[in-house]
Amino acid sequence: MSKRFDGSQQALDLTSIHTDPDLVSLDIKVVLNRKTNMEAVIKIIEENIPQLTSLNLSHNCIQRLDELSELVTKVPHLKALNLSHNDLKSEHELDKLKGLKLVELWLVRNPLCDLFKDPSSYVSAVCQKFPQLLKLDGNDLPPHIGFDVETPTTLPPCKVSQCDAELSVVFCLFHRYYSVYDSGDRQSLLGAYHDDALLSLTTPYNVQNPSRSGLREYFKDSRNLKRTKDSTMRFHLLKHKRLNVVALLNELPKTQHDITSFTVDVNAYTVSSRLICHTLIVVDDKSKESTRAFSRVFITVPAVNSGLCIINDQLFIRMATTEQISRAFVAPAPTPSSSPVPTLTAPQQEMLSTFSLKSGMKLEWSLKCLQDNEWDLNKAAQIFTQLKTAGKIPDVAFLK
Secondary structure (H helix, E strand, C coil): CCCCEECCCCEEECCCHHHCHHHHCCCCCCCCCCHHHHHHHHHHHHHHCCCCCEEECCCCCCCCCCHHHHHHHHCCCCCEEECCCCCCCCHHHHHHHCCCCCCEEECCCCHHHHHCCCHHHHHHHHHHHCCCCCEECCEECCCCCCCCCCCCCCCCCCCCCCCCHHHHHHHHHHHHHHHHHCCCCHHHHHHHEEEEEEEEEECCCCCCCHHHCCCHHHHHHCCCCCCCCCHHHHHHHCEECHHHHHHHHHHCCCEEECHHHCEEEEEEECCCEEEEEEEEEEECHHHCCCEEEEEEEEEEEECCCCCEEEEEEEEEEEECCHHHHHHCCCCCCCCCCCCCCCCCCHHHHHHHHHHHHHHCECHHHHHHHHHHCCCCHHHHHHHHHHHHHCCCCCHHHECC
């Protein structure tokens, strides 16, 4: 073994060790497929070259890797392992080596390589067992993207931060928007959109039976790029200018949204804001049995006077899951309003944020309280205290 060791590379080459001339001349046959022989080899490595980084075990008729599992603890610096031209029949044998941080591995000319339907499946299966692998059977692999986590890690719990004065107008616009949307008169939403606004609507497509889908009323306006291949139709379905945007919204089915189910994610707030919301939508009148869910992205910019207006609106509508349906409308929602989406001044935005923070109420309830008291903060606080003490403010008004 000392003759087969390269100290400059910390590499040991045991290729076809059973045919080694020095051993054959002494009538000694080392078969690494035998447990005792493999254990002896690993013991010699552990005691003499524990810093070994490369081990070649090719052409040794190896069928199982049970003994090689000891390499994980006894040869921890091993980076390259050659097991080519052996008799490994199952990829599960490789699980016994998963603790090794290999960057190079050779498995070619083992029966297990023929079990995969194509080369990509083979590469994927091996890389799952050795995520740090850079080279397989002498071929470079694509760079790995991921995290090297030594031990199971628990992510810290999410924390809900209080929105500042700038963000309060985003949430205010959001809640007021759906109050108007559900009122039946969506013409008032013109004030919520920029002159050059864009709107795209997308639904999944039920190929098997589109006529029976609860989304059929949205199909003609759906810009699903997997279904709409024609570039002219794609352009036609993308609504441009706020008049065209609101005209489409007016044609969509009547709705009732569960305000309490909203989940809002403000990705960034600079000169423009991106607002992602997930909630539930249920159609009134004709299709009360059809409960739908949606994801929506608003990209907003500063309005001409103050506040924000929507310049890009991406709406994806789908059928709600059983779990979503069971959670829908469990708490009473505020009565929809047909009044236009309000535009708040900077002082009003700051006052709304302050009042919501101190009262603990949601923005739409804080806004109503301030409006009812003519934006007199002290008067609104006094009325709020009286109503809360008397138990006249419902639980749904407060942040959870």
